[in-house]
Amino acid sequence: MNLRRICVLRCKSLLNSKYLRTSQIVGVRKLTSPSGSSPKVCIVGGGPAGFYTAQHLLKSRLDIQVDLFERLPVPFGLVRFGVAPDHPEVKNVINTFTQTALHERCNFFGNVGVGKDVSVAELRQAYHAVVLSYGAEGNRRLGIPGEDLRGVYSAKDFVGWYNGLPGNKELRPDLSSETAVVLGQGNVALDVARILLSPLDILKKTDITQPSLEALAESQVQRVLIVGRRGPLQVACTIKELREMVNLPGTMPDMVTTDFEGVASVLKDLSRPRKRLTELLLKAAQGAASRQAGASRQWGFHFLRSPLEILPADDLTSTAGIRLAVNVLEGSHEGARAVPTGEVEELKCGMVISSIGYRSLCIDPAVPFDHHKAIIPNTVGRVQPGAGLYCSGWVKRGPTGVIATTMNDSFDTARSLLQDIEAGVIDVSSVKPGSRAVLSSLESRGVKWVSFSDWEKIDKEEVRRGQRVGRPREKILDVAEMLRVAHS
Amino acid sequence: MNKQYYICVWGHCDSGTKTLFRFLSLKMSSACIRRTLVAVSQSFIPSSCNFLAFGLHFSPSPAARDRQTAYTNNRRFSSFTRILRSENKVTVNFINRDGQKITVKAAPGDSLLDVVIEQNLDIDGFGACEGTLACSTCHLIFEEDVYNKLGPITDEEMDMLDLAYGLTDTSRLGCQICLTKSLEGITVRVPDSAVDIRQPTDAGTSSSA
Numbered sequence: 021m022n023l024r025r026i027c028v029l030r031c032k033s034l035l036n037s038k039y040l041r042t043s044q045i046v047g048v049r050k051l052t053s054p055s056g057s058s059p060k061v062c063i064v065g066g067g068p069a070g071f072y073t074a075q076h077l078l079k080s081r082l083d084i085q086v087d088l089f090e091r092l093p094v095p096f097g098l099v100r101f102g103v104a105p106d107h108p109e110v111k112n113v114i115n116t117f118t119q120t121a122l123h124e125r126c127n128f129f130g131n132v133g134v135g136k137d138v139s140v141a142e143l144r145q146a147y148h149a150v151v152l153s154y155g156a157e158g159n160r161r162l163g164i165p166g167e168d169l170r171g172v173y174s175a176k177d178f179v180g181w182y183n184g185l186p187g188n189k190e191l192r193p194d195l196s197s198e199t200a201v202v203l204g205q206g207n208v209a210l211d212v213a214r215i216l217l218s219p220l221d222i223l224k225k226t227d228i229t230q231p232s233l234e235a236l237a238e239s240q241v242q243r244v245l246i247v248g249r250r251g252p253l254q255v256a257c258t259i260k261e262l263r264e265m266v267n268l269p270g271t272m273p274d275m276v277t278t279d280f281e282g283v284a285s286v287l288k289d290l291s292r293p294r295k296r297l298t299e300l301l302l303k304a305a306q307g308a309a310s311r312q313a314g315a316s317r318q319w320g321f322h323f324l325r326s327p328l329e330i331l332p333a334d335d336l337t338s339t340a341g342i343r344l345a346v347n348v349l350e351g352s353h354e355g356a357r358a359v360p361t362g363e364v365e366e367l368k369c370g371m372v373i374s375s376i377g378y379r380s381l382c383i384d385p386a387v388p389f390d391h392h393k394a395i396i397p398n399t400v401g402r403v404q405p406g407a408g409l410y411c412s413g414w415v416k417r418g419p420t421g422v423i424a425t426t427m428n429d430s431f432d433t434a435r436s437l438l439q440d441i442e443a444g445v446i447d448v449s450s451v452k453p454g455s456r457a458v459l460s461s462l463e464s465r466g467v468k469w470v471s472f473s474d475w476e477k478i479d480k481e482e483v484r485r486g487q488r489v490g491r492p493r494e495k496i497l498d499v500a501e502m503l504r505v506a507h508s
Numbered sequence: 509m510n511k512q513y514y515i516c517v518w519g520h521c522d523s524g525t526k527t528l529f530r531f532l533s534l535k536m537s538s539a540c541i542r543r544t545l546v547a548v549s550q551s552f553i554p555s556s557c558n559f560l561a562f563g564l565h566f567s568p569s570p571a572a573r574d575r576q577t578a579y580t581n582n583r584r585f586s587s588f589t590r591i592l593r594s595e596n597k598v599t600v601n602f603i604n605r606d607g608q609k610i611t612v613k614a615a616p617g618d619s620l621l622d623v624v625i626e627q628n629l630d631i632d633g634f635g636a637c638e639g640t641l642a643c644s645t646c647h648l649i650f651e652e653d654v655y656n657k658l659g660p661i662t663d664e665e666m667d668m669l670d671l672a673y674g675l676t677d678t679s680r681l682g683c684q685i686c687l688t689k690s691l692e693g694i695t696v697r698v699p700d701s702a703v704d705i706r707q708p709t710d711a712g713t714s715s716s717a
Contacts, residue, residue, distance in 0.1 A: 076632070109640035116636070260667040293670035422671065424645050427633045428701045 058083040059441055060454040062147040064134045064383075066090030067097020069153035069413020071117040072427045076434035078123055081441070086126045087147070087455045089138075092186065093131040093470040093502040094478060095121065097155055099423070101185045104211045105226035106218065108492065113423055121472045127455060130470035131503065135383035137467045138458055144408060146457040148446050149437055152387065152396060152403070152411040153430070156378035156419040162203070166330030167374075170194060171339030175208045175375035182215055182232040184495035186502075189231075194338065195239035197370020201342055203327055204375030205248035206256040210265060212373050213244040217317045219270050227492045243274070245367065247322045249358040251349055252283050252301055253290075255321070259297045265319055266304050272315040275305040279323040286352075324348065325365065326358060330372055341368045378419035393418065401433030408446050410437055474506035481505050598687045601695040604631060609695075616689055620682035620696065621646045631698055639683035641665060644672035646682035649697040654678075658685055674699040 061077060063070045066088050074086045094100065096114055103110045121128045134140060134154070143150045159174040161167065171194045180188035200216055202209045215223070220237055248255065266273065280302055287295055301321070325344040333340035346363035349356045380396075382389040388404065390397050395418055396411045403409040412433035413426050421429075440446045462469060470478075478496060485494035496502050597613035600623060604610060614623040621635045624646070637643040641664050650658070655678035661669075665684050672679060679699070 072633075107642065109637055109642040112638040112640060112642070113636050115638070258667075259670060260664075263663070263667065292675070296666070296670060422643070424633070424636055424643050424671075427636060427645070428673075431632055431701070 057448055057451055058085055059149070059446070059448040060085045060087070060147045060452050061149045061151065061437070062086075062143045062454075062458075063088045063151045063153055064140070064143070065097065065153035065155055065413070065415075066092075066095040066128065066130065067153065067155050067413065068099060068113065068117075068423050068426045069155065069415075069430050070097070070151075071095075071120050072430035073151050073153055073412045073434050074126055075116070075120045076431045077437065078120065078125055080434070080438055084125065085454060087458075088121070088126070088128045089132045089134055089143075089458075090128065090130045091133045091154070093499060093506055094475055095128060095130060095472075101180055101183045103183075104179075104215065105182065105228035106214070106222060108226070110423065128472040128475070129455070129459075130472075130475060130506075131499070132462060132467060132469050137462060137465060139386065140384040140409075141386050142458065142461065146453050146455070147408075148448050148450075148452050149408040149410060149440075151401075151433060151437065152409070152415055153413045154380075154383060154415055156380040156394070156414045158379040158381045158394075159374070160377040160379050162327055162374050162376065164327055164329055166332060166339070166342075169330055169332055169339045170337050171197075171370055172330055172372045172374070175202070175204065175212050175373050176378055178212055178373050179208065182228050182236075184229040184497050186497060186499050189497045193235070194371055195235060195241050197339075198240060199243045199245065199367070199369040200241050200371040200373065201367060201369045202244060202246045202373045202375055203248075204256075204377075205246055205321060206375065207258060207261045209246050209373075209375035210257050210261040212375060213246055213319050214261075214264060214268060216241050216244050217268060217271050217319055222269075225491065227486065227495065229495055229497060230489075231497070241371070242316065243318045245320055245322045245369070247325050247327070247344065249324070249326045249347055250356055251323050252280055252298060252305075252321070253286070253294070253353060254349075254356055255297070255301070257297075259293070259300060262297060262300055262304075266300065268319075270315055271317040271319055273304040273307070273320055274318040275320040276322070277305055279321075280305050290353075324358065326360065327372075327374075328364065331366070339370055339372055341366055342372055378414070380415045380419065401429075401436045402440070408440075468503060468507065470503065470506045477508065478502055478505050598689060598692050600687065600691070601693070602629060602631070603695060603697045604629075605698050605700055614687055616687050618687050620648060620685050620687070623687070624682065633701065634698075635683065641668050641681070641683070644668050644681065645701075647672040647674075647679055647699055648682045648685070649674075649676050649699055650678045650680060651695065652678050654691065654694045655680070657690060672699070673701060 059081070061084060063074055063086060067090075070088050070090070074088060077084050077086055088095075090097075096117060099111055099114055099117075120126055132138060134143065140150065140152075159176040166172065173191065173193055177188050177191055178193060181191040181193065195216075202212050215228075215236070216239070218236075220233070223233055223236060265271075283298060283302060287298060290298060305321075324347040326347060327342060328345050329343045330339055331341040331343060332338065344365045344367065345360045346365055347358040348361050350359050351357055379394045381394075382391070387409070388397055389395075396403055396415055398411050398416055401410045401412055401416060403411055410433050412430040414420075416433065417429055437446070441448055459469070479493075482493040482495055486492050488494075496505065596616060598616055599611060599613050600620070602610045602612070602624075610629055612623060612627045612629070614627070618626070619639065621639050623629075624631055624634050633645050636645045639646070647669065658680060661680065661684075665681050669675065669679060669681055672681075676699075682696075
């Protein structure tokens with residue numbers, strides 16, 4: 021987190037975040053509903069999708085009220101629990117989310133599980149419109165034997181572990197073997213590889229959790245193989261993350277150059293982003309990338325392999341290796357398909373991290389859900405047109421894209437909602453109780469919600485604990501303690 | 509202990525609170541800062557300003573500093589001379605996504621991201637990462653002759669630009685382009701942001717950050 025302390029005069033538009041623009045927050049277009057009653061919108065999910073949807077709604081109408089409900093006591097979703105600890109600048113968006121939460125027409129309610137503590141039906145009764153922005157809490161299963169052995173983790177859980185997600189506190193990944201295999205070649209796979217191989221000196225200045233720092237200090241992992249079904253021209257990661265691996269101190273790339281046959285000749289036909297990415301990959305594979313003296317740790321992409329089975333050790337409970345099918349590509353570029361050749365390869369490893377995608381869950385049976393695609397079916401964010409139900413973010417589109425992709429997507433949903441208000445599709449002439457009704461139900465159910473100022477107490481405490489050990493923050497790892505600090 | 513300070517001085521002028529000037533002060537002791545501020549206040553107050561306030565922003569955390577340096581190194585370190593008098597300003601025209609043209613005057617040395625922020629321009633989602641080369645939301649399209657005059661592009665900027673929707677041959681990130689007098693009167697276009705029904709971009713379909 022950037023440290024900014026303004027000593028003398030607090031000027032509103034330069035407060036907190038130099039880059040916070042009042043036009044983002046204060047209504048620029050002066051639209052009000054003809055009947056004079058204020059539209060009340062409820063957003064389920066306090067991550068980037070929820071906040072960006074709220075931000076756009078608040079800025080576009082001066083009469084709209086937005087309530088955000090979040091399952092955890094703490095806001096910000098994957099910005100807090102997904103973005104790697106060594107990427108703090110990506111977390112700058114927290115500043116703009118904070119300003120949105122502090123907006124006079126916005127309320128944040130943490131520690132409220134929609135689908136558990138309150139139903140979507142109740143929310144639809146209490147609000148003119150409900151936006152589902154609860155993201156993707158689950159992960160895609162490999163569906164192969166050995167998937168449940170000790171030493172096999174989903175990337176979502178591994179990332180959640182080093183980022184302090186309460187549900188992953190007890191993960192205790194087994195870092196005792198020399199080789200780790202990561203299945204998948206997207207940015208999450210590269211984050212995992214980088215955190216496994218980063219020098220402690222770098223990690224200990226970040227907001228990575230203390231228990232994971234200690235575990236990584238004892239780690240025996242020296243080699244990480246990043247395995248993908250297709251070839252070098254189909255990697256889903258982006259160049260910034262690849263460059264970070266190439267430049268990672270104390271490591272060197274170790275790849276099979278035959279995997280890159282024919283790649284150099286098609287370079288000139290590629291779009292600039294893909295061309296630059298592929299050139300860097302080629303350079304790394306050919307060992308032309310910096311071979312640092314004393315580099316003891318290795319990483320490499322392993323192409324054209326699909327997982328068939330994770331092999332147990334003699335004790336039958338821990339991982340000893342992985343059996344992979346060898347593929348060949350049919351077609352080219354983005355559309356290329358991996359086709360098994362029948363050949364098989366076995367690799368020795370003690371840890372397998374499956375990074376093949378997050379997956380949304382159905383949190384309330386009353387909400388339509390496509391179990392095959394694992395998204396809420398919608399048209400430009402509208403779920404069941406005319407019903408006042410919307411969605412934004414990963415639960416709408418699927419779990420891909422960076423924060424900016426979710427931002428644009430959330431603005432799209434907000435625009436659909438606003439159009440519906442203006443067209444009278446959402447009837448805002450009826451008065452809705454909004455949070456009043458929901459909070460009284462929650463109280464009668466014994467649910468202790470966390471307000472945004474309660475979160476600020478948690479935030480201060482985490483920063484205070486971090487300062488004691490020279491780090492940006494020391495995250496609180498369990499919900500009970502978060503609540504204790506919030507309500508102190 | 510010598511820390512890196514980023515100093516911002518505000519004045520209350522007839523037309524509202526304005527940033528008089530900013531400069532990045534490397535490794536000054538706090539005593540030196542105090543002397544600098546006193547000297548500044550005695551020499552450089554425009555006559556239209558009747559109130560001054562000083563803000564001290566401390567340097568960013570070490571992990572962010574490298575990226576912050578990439579951003580700040582592109583700003584002109586011309587400390588005391590960048591006062592917002594009208595004769596020093598540069599006119600910039602923005603063509604927004606809806607086709608609307610917005611003309612503003614800004615100070616040399618300001619980045620185009622600074623201009624959008626300070627002038628409160630209504631461009632959706634601009635500058636999400638606050639100028640630290642961690643996103644592509646300040647993507648702007650320049651005219652070819654202007655593009656050729658701009659400073660060199662770093663690998664880091666190009667890496668993020670590669671993720672931008674609607675990338676062109678004359679695209680740059682606004683946070684990396686600092687205004688100079690030679691950019692007087694330029695017109696920049698804000699590209700369309702991705703809409704729902706779109707082809708997935710080549711490198712924009714991966715998750716995590």
